Amino acid sequence: MDSLKFFHGYGKVGDHLEDQSSVPASPKRNTLVAAVSVLAILFLTLTIGVTLGALMHSSDSGPPESRSAPSAVNTDIASSIRTVCNVTHFPASCCSSISSLTASLQNPNDPESILKLSLRVSHDELSNLSSSLRSLASTSNALALSDCKDQIDDALSRLNDSVLAMDVAPGDKALTDAKINDIQTWISAALTDQETCLDGLEETESAELGEVKGKMQRSREYTSNSLAIAANIRILLQRFNVRLH
Known part of the structure; x- marks a missing residue:
């Protein structure tokens, strides 16, 4: 009797469920729903995978500076040069002149390497000035220009040292x-030599004074930059956490 009551009660529950749904449940429908659910999950997984792959490809094909080590190094070099050149009176000419030689920079995070490049720039520019004075020495103010050239050659020797x-x-x-x-x-002596050259041309009222002064402008700036870096090298080394030997 209890068994009959159980099945009878179960029938009432079944009738209530049928009232809640207009579509009768069936084994085939359950199987279909399960299959659709599995397919939906597989499709979603595939979609996420394709999207992630596209994002990774986009990242890899982006601008080199955002993903390559050399670009990061170049940024460090530019930043280091600016930091060192900021102690000079002519930071713009300091940065532009040294930046052209960064291929030979041994260590961008060592002010010693940047000072070495600055000295090379100063030496090369002063050498160009010496060659220019040699061609001007054949003018009417040959003696004054010859004395000026001697001063520049002495300055060149100082920078070479x-x-x-x-x-x-x-x-x-x-x-x-x-x-x-x-x-x-x-x-400092190299800078003094350049000033002495100009003073001598002014005293003799040389017609070439303006031309020589114009040609000397960059060499004086570069030499001044080198002197400022050398004078502040101890502070710069501390800023870059480099010990003085």
Whole structure:
């Protein structure tokens, strides 16, 4: 009797469920729903995979500066040069002149390497000035121009001493306290030689004064930049967390 009551009660529950749904449940329908659900999950998984793949491809094909190590290094070089050149009186000419030689920069995070490039720039520009004065020495103010050229050649020798003082094997440190003092003295003397050249041309009222002054403008700026970097090299080394040897 209890069994009959159970089945009878179950029938009432079934009647109630049928009232709640207009579509009778069936094994075939359940199987179809399960199959559709599995397909939907597979489709969603495939869609997410394709989307992620497209995003990764887009990231890889983006601008080189956003994904390549060399671009990051270039950014470090530019930032390091600006930091060093900010101690000079002519930071714009300092940055532009040194940036053209970054291919030979041994360590962008070491002010010593940047000072070495600055000295090279100063030496090369002063060498060009010396060649220009040689061609002007055949004019009517030959004596004054010859004296001026002697001063420039002496300045060139001073800068050459500075360059040689920093010419060490790759990876070695060139600067010591004594060497920094020597380099400052030599660069300062090179600046004085250039000023003496101009003073001599002014005293003789040389017609070539304006031309020589114009040609000397960049060499004076570059030499001044080198002197400022050398004078502040200890502070710059501390800023870059580099120890003085």
